[in-house]
Amino acid sequence: MAESQALRWIQLLLKCTIFLFMTAAAVSSRLFSVIRFESIIHEFDPWFNFRATKYLVNNGFYKFLNWFDDRTWYPLGRVTGGTLYPGLMATSAAVWHGLHKIGLPVDIRNVCVLFAPAFSGVTAWATYHLTCEIKDSGAGLLAAAFIAIAPGYISRSVAGSYDNEAIAITLLMVTFMFWIKAMKTGSIMHSTFAALFYFYMVSAWGGYVFITNLIPLHVFILILMGRYSTRLYSAYTTWYAIGTLASMQIPFVGFLPIRSNDHMAALGVFGLIQIVALGSFLKAQVSWQKFKTVMVVSLIFLLLAGVCGLFALTYFGYIAPWTGRFYSLWDTNYAKIHIPIIASVSEHQPTAWPAFFFDTQFLIWLFPAGVFLLFLDLKDEHIFIIAYSVLCSYFAGVMVRLMLTLTPIICVCAAVTISKLFDIYADFSFWSDKSLEPSDSSNKTKIMTLVTKLTVCGSFLGYLYLFVYHCTWVTSNAYSSPSVVLPSRNQDGSMALIDDFREAYYWLRMNSAEDAKVASWWDYGYQIGGMADRTTLVDNNTWNNTHIAIVGKAMSSPQEKAYEILRQHDVDYVLVIFGGLIGFSGDDINKFLWMVRISEGIWPDEIKEREYFTPSGEYRMDALASQTMKDSLMYKLSYYRFASLFNGIEGMDRVRGQKIRDEDVGNLDYFEEAFTSENWMVRLYKLKDLDPVGRELHSAGEFERKSARSQKKRIVKRPSLDLRV
Amino acid sequence: MSKSSVSSVSAASASVASSSSKFAETFSAAWAAYRDQVGADPRLKLVDALLAFLVVVGVAQFGFVCAVRDSFPLNAFLAGFSACVGQFVLAVSLRMQWVESFAGIRKERAFMEFVGGSLVLHFVCLHFVN
Numbered sequence: 001m002a003e004s005q006a007l008r009w010i011q012l013l014l015k016c017t018i019f020l021f022m023t024a025a026a027v028s029s030r031l032f033s034v035i036r037f038e039s040i041i042h043e044f045d046p047w048f049n050f051r052a053t054k055y056l057v058n059n060g061f062y063k064f065l066n067w068f069d070d071r072t073w074y075p076l077g078r079v080t081g082g083t084l085y086p087g088l089m090a091t092s093a094a095v096w097h098g099l100h101k102i103g104l105p106v107d108i109r110n111v112c113v114l115f116a117p118a119f120s121g122v123t124a125w126a127t128y129h130l131t132c133e134i135k136d137s138g139a140g141l142l143a144a145a146f147i148a149i150a151p152g153y154i155s156r157s158v159a160g161s162y163d164n165e166a167i168a169i170t171l172l173m174v175t176f177m178f179w180i181k182a183m184k185t186g187s188i189m190h191s192t193f194a195a196l197f198y199f200y201m202v203s204a205w206g207g208y209v210f211i212t213n214l215i216p217l218h219v220f221i222l223i224l225m226g227r228y229s230t231r232l233y234s235a236y237t238t239w240y241a242i243g244t245l246a247s248m249q250i251p252f253v254g255f256l257p258i259r260s261n262d263h264m265a266a267l268g269v270f271g272l273i274q275i276v277a278l279g280s281f282l283k284a285q286v287s288w289q290k291f292k293t294v295m296v297v298s299l300i301f302l303l304l305a306g307v308c309g310l311f312a313l314t315y316f317g318y319i320a321p322w323t324g325r326f327y328s329l330w331d332t333n334y335a336k337i338h339i340p341i342i343a344s345v346s347e348h349q350p351t352a353w354p355a356f357f358f359d360t361q362f363l364i365w366l367f368p369a370g371v372f373l374l375f376l377d378l379k380d381e382h383i384f385i386i387a388y389s390v391l392c393s394y395f396a397g398v399m400v401r402l403m404l405t406l407t408p409i410i411c412v413c414a415a416v417t418i419s420k421l422f423d424i425y426a427d428f429s430f431w432s433d434k435s436l437e438p439s440d441s442s443n444k445t446k447i448m449t450l451v452t453k454l455t456v457c458g459s460f461l462g463y464l465y466l467f468v469y470h471c472t473w474v475t476s477n478a479y480s481s482p483s484v485v486l487p488s489r490n491q492d493g494s495m496a497l498i499d500d501f502r503e504a505y506y507w508l509r510m511n512s513a514e515d516a517k518v519a520s521w522w523d524y525g526y527q528i529g530g531m532a533d534r535t536t537l538v539d540n541n542t543w544n545n546t547h548i549a550i551v552g553k554a555m556s557s558p559q560e561k562a563y564e565i566l567r568q569h570d571v572d573y574v575l576v577i578f579g580g581l582i583g584f585s586g587d588d589i590n591k592f593l594w595m596v597r598i599s600e601g602i603w604p605d606e607i608k609e610r611e612y613f614t615p616s617g618e619y620r621m622d623a624l625a626s627q628t629m630k631d632s633l634m635y636k637l638s639y640y641r642f643a644s645l646f647n648g649i650e651g652m653d654r655v656r657g658q659k660i661r662d663e664d665v666g667n668l669d670y671f672e673e674a675f676t677s678e679n680w681m682v683r684l685y686k687l688k689d690l691d692p693v694g695r696e697l698h699s700a701g702e703f704e705r706k707s708a709r710s711q712k713k714r715i716v717k718r719p720s721l722d723l724r725v
Numbered sequence: 726m727s728k729s730s731v732s733s734v735s736a737a738s739a740s741v742a743s744s745s746s747k748f749a750e751t752f753s754a755a756w757a758a759y760r761d762q763v764g765a766d767p768r769l770k771l772v773d774a775l776l777a778f779l780v781v782v783g784v785a786q787f788g789f790v791c792a793v794r795d796s797f798p799l800n801a802f803l804a805g806f807s808a809c810v811g812q813f814v815l816a817v818s819l820r821m822q823w824v825e826s827f828a829g830i831r832k833e834r835a836f837m838e839f840v841g842g843s844l845v846l847h848f849v850c851l852h853f854v855n
Contacts, residue, residue, distance in 0.1 A: 185828070186830070188815065188818055195845075230822075230827070233821065234818035238818060245803075245811060245849050258803070282755050284758070285757075290747045294751050297748075
C-alpha cells in the first residue's frame with residue numbers, strides 16, 4: 001500500500017518535471033527570432049493586432065469596442081471595434097495589467113511578442129489531457145511533446161507572430177478537451193466549461209466555425225450509429241445552449257449563429273437530439289414493431305418539414321446563404337473565378353505536398369496508423385478524433401493555412417500510434433518471467449524476443465531524435481524570420497540584416513505630414529498603420545473589394561489616369577515594394593497581376609489582364625513587355641531611375657532575370673521620388689502638386705526637360721566663351 | 726382492374742388505421758410509464774412543472790414576436806427565448822440524471838452542476854438583454 005503510494009508520488013513528480021521541460025522546450029524553440037533579430041512584431045496581421053492592443057491599453061475596453069478607425073480605408077474608415085475578434089487583444093491587455101499590478105512594468109510590445117510562446121505551453125497541457133481521454137497518460141505525454149515542437153504549429157506561434165491563431169489553437173484544444181470530457185461523463189459542468197471556452201474561441205478567431213460544425217457532426221455520427229445516450233444529450237444541449245448564446249455577445253459575430261448557414265448544422269442537430277431523446281424514451285416503453293411505424297412516419301414528416309423550412313428561410317432571406325470562403329473550401333476553383341481577392345491571399349493557396357512532411361516530419365506517416373488504431377477500438381470519443389482527422393486532412397489540402405488546425409490532431413494520432421507501439425515493444429517483463437522453465441528453446445525465444453523489441457524501440461527512438469532535430473532545424477530556418485527585417489549574408493559570409501521596411505516607414509513617420517495619406521497595395525496597409533502611423537487607403541482587412549480595386553486600377557493605369565484617381569482620394573504618397581535590386585521575390589511587380597485582376601473585376605472595359613502580357617502570353621518586364629505594361633504606374637514607379645544604378649541605359653532585374661531599359665520607363669511627370677530605401681526595396685513617391693500656371697503636368701514636365709536641355713547646352717558653351725577671352 | 730384498386734385503397738386505409746392505432750398505443754404506454762416515473766420520485770414533478778412553465782413562457786414570447794410581426798430588439802427577444810430553451814435543456818439534463826444517474830456523478834453533484842450551468846446561462850442572458 002505504502003509502496004504504491006510512493007510510486008504514485010514519483011509518477012506525479014516525473015510528470016511535473018516532464019511538463020516543465022516540455023514547456024521550456026516549446027518556449028525556447030520559439031525564441032529563435034528574438035535572439036537572432038530582436039523583439040519585434042512579425043509580418044502583416046500582427047502589426048494590426050499590435051496597434052489594436054496599444055489602443056486597448058491606452059483607451060480602455062469600452063472605447064476599444066466602439067473604436068471607429070479613421071486612419072484606415074480612407075475616406076471610408078473602418079468600424080474596427082465591431083469587425084475584429086477582440087480575444088487576443090483583451091487577453092494580452094489583461095496580462096499587461098496583471099504584470100503591472102504585481103510591479104513588473106513590462107512594455108506592451110514585449111507582452112505581445114512573447115504571447116504566442118507562452119500560450120504554446122498551455123496548448124501542450126490541453127493536448128495532454130485530450131489524449132489522456134483518448135488513450136492513456138503515456139500517449140498524452142507524447143502528444144504534448146509533439147505539439148510543443150511540431151513546426152506546423154510553430155509556424156504561427158513563434159515569438160513576435162502576434163496573431164489570432166496564436167491563442168486560437170490553444171483554445172481549440174482546451175474546448176475539445178472539455179467536450180470529450182463532457183461527452184464521456186455527461187457532466188453539465190464540463191459541458192459548461194466547453195461552452196465558455198468555445199465563447200473564448202469565438203472571441204479570438206474566425207475559425208471557431210470549425211468547432212461549431214465539428215461537435216454537431218460528432219453527435220450526429222453517434223446518433224446515426226445508434227449510440228445516443230442521455231449523457232450525450234446532457235453534454236450537447238448544454239454546450240449548444242450556453243455556447244451559442246455566449247458567442248452572440250461578440251459584436252463581430254452578432255446574430256450570425258441564428259442567421260448564417262454555417263451555423264445551421266449545430267442548430268439542426270440540437271433539434272434532432274431533442275427528437276431522438278423523446279424517441280428513445282418512447283422506444284423503451286413499447287415493442288420495437290410498434291415503435292418502428294411511429295418512428296418512420298414521424299421521421300419522414302419532420303425531415304420534409306425541416307428541409308422545406310430551411311429552403312424557405314434562405315429564400316426569404318432570413319438565413320444568409322453560405323459565404324465565399326465557405327464555397328472556396330469545397331470547390332478549389334471557386335475563389336479564382338468569382339472572388340480574386342480571396343484567391344490572391346497567399347495563405348489561401350492549396351498546400352503543396354512536401355509541406356505536410358516539412359511541417360510534421362515523421363508524424364505524417366504515423367497519423368493514418370493512429371486513425372486506424374482508433375478504428376479498431378472505436379469508442380465514442382475515438383469517433384470525434386476520426387471525424388476531426390478526416391475533415392481537417394481535406395481542409396489542410398485545400399488551404400495552406402489550415403495546416404495549422406490539422407497539426408494538433410496529427411500529433412494526437414501519432415502519439416496514439418507510438419504509445420501503442422511502446423506498450424507492446426517496450427514491455428520487457430517477459431525477461432524476469434519465471435513461469436517458463438529454463439530450457440534451450442525458451443532461452444532462444446527469449447533472446448529473439450529481446451532482439452526484436454530492442455530493434456523496434458531503438459529505431460523509434462532514433463526517429464524521435466530525428467524529429468526533434470528536424471523541428472529545430474525547420475523552426476530556426478523557415479519560421480523564425482520576422483519578414484519585416486530580412487536576413488542575408490555579406491560576401492564574407494557574415495550575417496547582414498536588410499532593414500529597408502523599417503527605414504522607409506520611419507522616414508515616412510518623420511518626414512510626412514501627420515495626416516498624409518499613403519496609397520499602397522493592401523498587403524502593406526497594416527504595416528504602414530503600425531510602423532509609420534499614417535493613413536492608408538486599403539489594408540489587410542480587405543473588407544471592401546471595390547476600394548482595393550481602386551488602388552489596383554491606379555497601379556495598373558497610365559500615370560496621368562492614375563494621378564487623377566489618386567488625387568480624387570486625397571493621396572499624398574504612393575508606396576511600392578521593389579525587389580529587383582536585391583532579388584526579393586515577394587515584391588509588387590510579382591503581385592501586380594492580382595491588382596490587374598481585381599480591378600478588372602470591377603472595370604472590365606478599362607482594365608484587361610490580357611494586355612499586360614506579351615503577344616506570346618509571357619509576363620515580361622524587359623524590352624518585349626507590352627505597351628500597357630510599360631505605361632502602367634506600377635512599372636514606372638518600380639523601375640524609375642533603376643538603370644542609373646547600372647550603366648544608365650539598362651538595369652538588371654534580379655528577380656525576373658530581365659534587363660530593364662531606361663527608355664521604356666520614361667519620365668515621371670505626375671509623381672516625384674520622395675524616398676528610396678537602402679536596398680531599393682521600398683520606394684516612396686509624392687504626388688506632384690497641380691501646376692501653379694495651370695498647365696497639364698505632362699506638358700509642364702516636357703517644358704522643364706526642354707529648357708533643361710537648352711540650359712545644359714548653354715552651360716557647355718560658356719567655358720569655351722571664357723577660353724576665348 | 727377496378728377490384729384490385731379497391732383492395733389497395735382498403736389496404737391503405739387499413740394501414741393508416743393500424744398505424745394510428747399504433748400511435749395511440751405507443752402514447753398510452755409512454756403516458757403510463759411517465760406516471761410510474763413521477764409516482765416513484767415526487768421531485769420529478771417539480772422539474773416537470775418547471776419544464777411546462779418554460780415551454781409556456783417560450784411559446785408566449787415566440788407568439789408575441791409572430792403576433793406583432795417584428796422582432797426589433799432582436800437581442801432582447803433572443804436572450805429571453807434562449808433563456809427558456811437553455812433552462813429547458815438544463816432541466817431535462819438534470820431530470821435524466823435524477824431518473825438514472827450517470828456513472829461517476831451523484832445526484833447531489835448533478836444538482837450543483839445544474840445550478841452552476843443555469844447561473845452561467847442567466848448571466849449571459851442578462852448581459853445580452855442589455
